[in-house]
Amino acid sequence: MDLAWLAAGLGAGLTVIGGAYGIGKLASSAMEASGRQPEAAGPIRTSMIIAAALIEGMSFFGLVVCILLALKA
Amino acid sequence: MFSGTAVDKLSSAGDTLHSAGKNDSGWIMHHITDSRVLDFQPFGEIHIPQFPVVFGVDITPTKHVVYMWLASVLIILIFGFVAGKYKKTLIPTGIVNFFEVIIVFIRDEIARPTLGHNYAKFLPYLLTVFFFILFGNFLGLLPYSATFTSNIAVTATLATFTFIITQLGGIRSNGLIGYMKGLVPHGIPSWMLVIMIPVEILGLFTRPFALAIRLFANMIAGHTVILALIGLIFFMQTIFVAFISIPFTLFVYMLEILVALIQAYIFTMLSSLFIGMAVHQEH
Numbered sequence: 001m002d003l004a005w006l007a008a009g010l011g012a013g014l015t016v017i018g019g020a021y022g023i024g025k026l027a028s029s030a031m032e033a034s035g036r037q038p039e040a041a042g043p044i045r046t047s048m049i050i051a052a053a054l055i056e057g058m059s060f061f062g063l064v065v066c067i068l069l070a071l072k073a
Numbered sequence: 074m075f076s077g078t079a080v081d082k083l084s085s086a087g088d089t090l091h092s093a094g095k096n097d098s099g100w101i102m103h104h105i106t107d108s109r110v111l112d113f114q115p116f117g118e119i120h121i122p123q124f125p126v127v128f129g130v131d132i133t134p135t136k137h138v139v140y141m142w143l144a145s146v147l148i149i150l151i152f153g154f155v156a157g158k159y160k161k162t163l164i165p166t167g168i169v170n171f172f173e174v175i176i177v178f179i180r181d182e183i184a185r186p187t188l189g190h191n192y193a194k195f196l197p198y199l200l201t202v203f204f205f206i207l208f209g210n211f212l213g214l215l216p217y218s219a220t221f222t223s224n225i226a227v228t229a230t231l232a233t234f235t236f237i238i239t240q241l242g243g244i245r246s247n248g249l250i251g252y253m254k255g256l257v258p259h260g261i262p263s264w265m266l267v268i269m270i271p272v273e274i275l276g277l278f279t280r281p282f283a284l285a286i287r288l289f290a291n292m293i294a295g296h297t298v299i300l301a302l303i304g305l306i307f308f309m310q311t312i313f314v315a316f317i318s319i320p321f322t323l324f325v326y327m328l329e330i331l332v333a334l335i336q337a338y339i340f341t342m343l344s345s346l347f348i349g350m351a352v353h354q355e356h
Contacts, residue, residue, distance in 0.1 A: 053339040057283060060290030067293075 008070035011062060019059030023052050101300045105293060107135045107224060113217050137221040144208040144221070152204075179203055183342050187349035195348050198238055202231060203341040210292065210333030214326070222336075223292035225285065232285035235344040240277075243351030255354030280347055284340060291336050295329040 030048040034041040112118040124133040134142075151172070158169045165173045184192040184199055206222055213220025221227050243252045256273040257266060302322045306314050 049335060050339065050342065053287075053335055056291070057287035057339075060294065061283075061286060063294060064286060064290050 004069045004072055008066040011066040011069065015059050015062030015066065018062075019055060022055045022058075026051050026055065098304070101297060101304065104300055105223060105296055107137050107219075109133065109135055111136055111139060136219045137224045137227065140212055140219050140221045141209070141227070144205060144212055147208055148201075148204055176200060179341065183338075183345050187342075187345045189349065189353055191352070195238065195242065195345070198234075199341050199345055202234070202344060203337050206231070206288065206340055207333065207337040210337060211330075213292065213296070214329060214333065220292050220296060222288055223296060225289045228285040228289040231288075231340070232281035235284060235347065236278075236281040238344075239281075239347045239351045242348050243354070246352045247354055252351070252354070280343075284343055288336050288340055291332055295325070295332055298325050299329070 026048060030044050033044050109121050110118050111121065121134055121136075121139065124131070126132070151168075155169050155172050158165070179200055180192070180196060184196050188195055209220065209222040209227075212218050213223065243255075246252075247255055256277075257269045261269065299322055302318050302325065305318050306312070
């Protein structure tokens with residue numbers, strides 16, 4: 001009965017929920033802004049990709065901690 | 074992943090799983106982490122010869138070091154050729170055209186907006202780090218090769234370079250005292266300085282740390298997912314899983330190509346942003 005594996009699994013799941021929620025909100029506002037002003041779609045898309053990569057970087061922090069936990073067990 | 078002994082510890086974790094009766098997943102770690110053997114199974118493997126110990130440090134090249142050398146040689150050859158072509162004529166043709174598009178993209182979209190008027194001083198570093206990470210990420214997608222950007226030591230070194238260049242650029246532009254004073258925004262009440270100074274100094278160090286971890290984790294996660302999806306076929310021990318597993322793997326593989334490009338771009342963009350924030354310290 002090793003709690004580290006349980007912690008790693010729960011942690012990875014929660015991390016994915018947080019990251020996906022953030023990127024989902026980002027994408028929805030980017031879609032809305034593109035719909036309002038189609039000629040600004042290019043710069044909006046670029047900023048969306050950058051912000052998505054940064055949010056994903058945050059969720060990878062949690063992922064690295066979970067991997068360390070899973071390998072320690 | 075972190076050192077030679079850590080590689081042994083990780084593979085012994087797989088052995089523990091195996092001896093506990095569960096499936097052995099140590100092979101995933103073996104494909105991702107560094108090793109002293111370049112394996113081209115089933116054609117054989119190349120054992121890297123032992124190098125001498127210099128000042129107490131064993132400088133034997135590992136798999137990631139060999140691929141770093143390969144990427145460096147590729148960069149030197151390709152860009153030596155491109156630069157040589159520019160000596161003859163400013164009009165690009167063929168492959169020079171392709172690299173000019175990328176170089177102009179980095180200069181106009183990354184360097185100029187963030188660095189302002191003295192972008193030319195930092196542009197060589199930005200171009201070098203972009204193409205090094207790009208070549209590294211793409212080399213990792215070929216069969217039988219390794220991704221050296223999935224090694225925390227490599228990404229931490231690149232982030233350290235960014236950190237050093239940021240600090241040196243900021244100190245050279247603003248002077249040591251001016252740079253320190255410019256870290257906190259002016260016009261704030263003095264009781265907030267107690268909080269702002271530690272926060273800003275901490276922020277100096279967390280930003281390169283985040284750069285390193287972002288690139289490292291993106292590369293490791295992509296390769297782990299691909300290996301795990303393929304390993305699912307062997308875990309389930311039926312061939313019918315392959316009809317689901319291989320299309321998913323192909324999709325993740327295409328995503329990995331996109332992530333390779335995006336992560337190189339993000340690393341360069343954030344490096345340039347940090348250098349710009351240190352050199353032009355108007356809050």
